[in-house]
Amino acid sequence: MGMFTVREPRRFEHKYIYYDERKDRLAKMEEKAKRELGMLPEETYNPENIRGKFIEGTKHLKRRKENGGPRMTIQTSVVLILALLFVLHWLMTGKFFI
Numbered sequence: 380m381g382m383f384t385v386r387e388p389r390r391f392e393h394k395y396i397y398y399d400e401r402k403d404r405l406a407k408m409e410e411k412a413k414r415e416l417g418m419l420p421e422e423t424y425n426p427e428n429i430r431g432k433f434i435e436g437t438k439h440l441k442r443r444k445e446n447g448g449p450r451m452t453i454q455t456s457v458v459l460i461l462a463l464l465f466v467l468h469w470l471m472t473g474k475f476f477i
Contacts, residue, residue, distance in 0.1 A: 383451065 413419045434440045468474075 383455070 410419065414422060434444055
């Protein structure tokens with residue numbers, strides 16, 4: 380139901396024209412190999428290294444992220460049906476309480 384979803388603005392994504400992703404990956408691989416061989420000191424803490432690792436570890440969170448989350452839960456639909464039945468009863472009888 381489109382009535383209950385909160386629309387979010389489209390995220391800004393800037394794509395560089397003259398950026399070579401392959402070159403960047405190769406540089407990271409070379410740096411990692413040099414660190415393993417002991418030619419470079421150990422890498423310091425970088426929060427970007429752990430971003431998104433918890434979602435990748437579980438199937439249901441990964442699926443939920445791909446699908447965009449649940450559209451409407453069962454609880455929401457039950458409350459909506461009960462509210463509609465209450466309004467229908469109120470319109471038919473004119474009484475607020477059952």
